[in-house]
Amino acid sequence: MNSVLITGANRSIGLELVKEFSKKGLFVYLGTRDLEKGQAVVKELNKSGFENIKAIQIDVTKPDTILAAKNIVESEKGKLDILINNAGISGEFPQSALDTSIKDIQNVFDTNFFGVISVTQAFLELLKKSETPRISNITSGLGSLTLHSDPAWKYYNFKAASYVTSKAALNAYTITLAYELRDLPFKVNAIDPGYTATDFNHHSxxxxxxxxxxFIIKHTFTNEDAPTGQFYSNDIEDATGISPW
Known part of the structure; x- marks a missing residue:
């Protein structure tokens, strides 16, 4: 049975991913900072008929929890097939480039950027043992430098010195990671789920x-001929879903 780890998976899009991957017959590690809350979520999921789900404590900003999670997956499965780097924060608003504190910007980067790198590097050894390893970095359309430079873009006026820059950095890391893994059977992509009603944005x-x-699963659960190093967005009307960087 293939396995998937989803960080930030105890609510919103992460939780929905848990349900859908469970339906597809994967063993799902529901990554959560608070293990008790995660276990409570799994209990409710089991009552609803979802199987092969385990809550696993992982805070992407704390290396000791990442290592502990990696050790659990390694001891139980020996490998990891799919990593969904979903955990993210928006930071405090407003986020002006002129006066947002370095501390506030670093706080967002710790989760959205450095946290992704920490988790990816920790689990890379287990992913390499999979025949079809997949890494999906959940990003935002707001991380597109091309779109942010276009006054005609519908979200042009939404600038955020912490959040937007963290996602742009994540996109750049995705390109580099995909390139370095290009000779292996990895598919590494940045995936924007679109402007979704969640707790993250007060359901706006x-x-x-x-x-x-x-959308995330569509561009994660791909065959060997699928692209790698792409930026997909659920807000792009083009049939390919490919967003400009």
Whole structure:
């Protein structure tokens, strides 16, 4: 049975991903900072018929929890097939480039950027043991430098010195990671689930968690001929879903 680890998976899009991967027959590690809360979520999921799900404590900003999670997956499965770097924070608003403190910017980067790198590097050894390793970095359309430079873009006026820059950095890391793994059977992509109604944005987004999760899975659960090093967005109307960087 293939396995997947989803960080930040105890609510919103992460939780919906847990459900959908469970339906597809994968063993799902529900990554959560608070293990008791995660276990409570799993209990409720089991009552609803979802199987092969285990809550695993992982705080992407704390290396000791990342290593402990890696050791659990290694001892139980010996490998990891899919890593979904979903954990993220928005930071405090407003986020002006002129006066947002370095501390506030670093706080967002610790989760959205450095946390992804820490988790990815820790689990890379287990992913290399999979025949079809996949890494999906959950990003945002707001991380597109091309779109942010276009006054005609519908979100052009939404600038955020912490969040937007962290996602742009994540996109750049995704390109580098995909390149370095290009000779292995990895597929590494940045995936934007679109502007989705979640706790993250006080449910202001027009998209549903179901649509967001389906889009992420579509571009994660791919065959050997699928692209790697791409930036997909659920807000892009083009059939390919490919977003400009």
């Amino acid at each position: 987004g027009p998209g549903s968690v179901e649509s967001a999760a389906a």
